[in-house]
Amino acid sequence: MKFFYLICFVILSNAVFAQINKSNIYGTWVINKITFRDDAELPDEHVLKNVYLKYTFSQPNKLNTSTLYYNKGDEISFDINDGFLLFKTPEGNLMNTFHIETVNKNELVLLQKGREGFDDPDALKFYFIPEEKYQANFKLRPSDIYSIKLIDTIYNSSPKIYPIYKGISFQSYLSNGIHERISMDNREGHLAASFIVTKAGIADSVKIIEGIDDEFNRRFIKIFNQARKDWKPAILNGNPVSALMMVNLRYTTSDIMMPAYFATRKANDAFNAKEYAIALYYYDISLERTPFDVDNLYRRGMCKMLLGNIPWACEDWKKAKALGGNSSIDAAIEKYCN
Known part of the structure; x- marks a missing residue:
């Protein structure tokens, strides 16, 4: 025993x-x-x-x-x-x-x-x-392909396939490099840019879709080019492939940000208490001041869905996806909007 x-x-x-x-x-x-x-x-x-x-x-x-x-x-x-x-x-x-x-x-x-x-x-x-x-669990869809040029296919970056920046955060690297020369205090603006990380791990073909001003845009390009080789290519089926990346830099003033911040806090408190009509009211106030807030667009869409207005919810989720989105937004669109 x-x-x-x-x-x-x-x-x-x-x-x-x-x-x-x-x-x-x-x-x-x-x-x-x-x-x-x-x-x-x-x-x-x-x-x-x-x-x-x-x-x-x-x-x-x-x-x-x-x-x-x-x-x-x-x-x-x-x-x-x-x-x-x-x-x-x-x-x-x-x-x-x-x-x-x-x-x-x-x-x-x-x-x-x-x-x-x-x-x-x-x-x-x-x-x-x-x-x-x-x-490997993801199956590629036609929407995962950005373009096909001769023998080179360029993929849209997503959790299933994406290049890797060798630092901690490419967005932080850009922001810090720009702020060394340009102050955005008390200024508003939005920069959106696309670029391709090639199968060789080189960031190339940068394109400013929406800029802030000539000085800012030039500084952005300079800082971007200094990190062109700081990437690992996306991998698909064990092979390196080219992939499209997007970057967004947004700036706003405290006069706009603080009222939006407090409205968001009230909205989140109401949302967590399942008071969705009240939450919707405060998300509306916050998004009037910061219309590019992806998280608030997602949650406002959830309020609308839970209040029974799914088409209205899908408008917010699709807008949020166009601004960059995230996995929660993708899942909501797939479940309720397709």
Whole structure:
């Protein structure tokens, strides 16, 4: 009998050790689904429904998190202790704690505690899969192709296929480089530009679709050209391919931003309280001042959908998609607007 208990203890110990082995977690993971603790599906209005989330773990304890597929994301640190994954600031302060439900080469499942702890029915379960597997699950559609020129096909960037900037954030790199010479204090403007990252990993064919002024546009082109070789090409079926990228830089004044900010806070509070008519009222106010706010357009669309006006909701979601969109917007359009 003692021998039997010893065998059971060894088996259980090995299972726990495998579950928290740090080497199993290294790599890039993309969210596949988020559910409640009991695997019940999140409602459409849940803020994390269909969200894109990417975690990149690297040795010894570095973690980059991003909600944008084309950014590596902010760098923090992590640790694993007794089956728990701990997120920490670069200074070592605890930010968040997850219980590791599963970790192996094919899946990472994390449980985030609710208000009453990890046993709370509202606790959330995050299912991640390796980025390579995530991208392989997508089937390419005609809309994924931007153009075909002779033997070169150029693809539209999306979570399923995209080039990688070697830094943390290309948008931050551009903003910082422009601001070294040009001040945007008390100025408004929007720059939209497209470019192609070739299969050789070179950013090329930059085109300003909407500029701010000649000085700003020239500075943008100069900073862009300095990073032409700071890219890795998109990969499709194991081969490098060319891909179209978009970049948007928006500036507004505090006189516009602050009223929009407070209106958005009231709108989000009402939305979370399921007071959708009130939320719609405040999203309208915020979007009057900041009409390019993709998140507010998405949530205003959700209010309209939940109030029964789906065609009106689709107008907001399609507008948000034209401004860059995200995975939540794509999912809403596919479910309600096609």
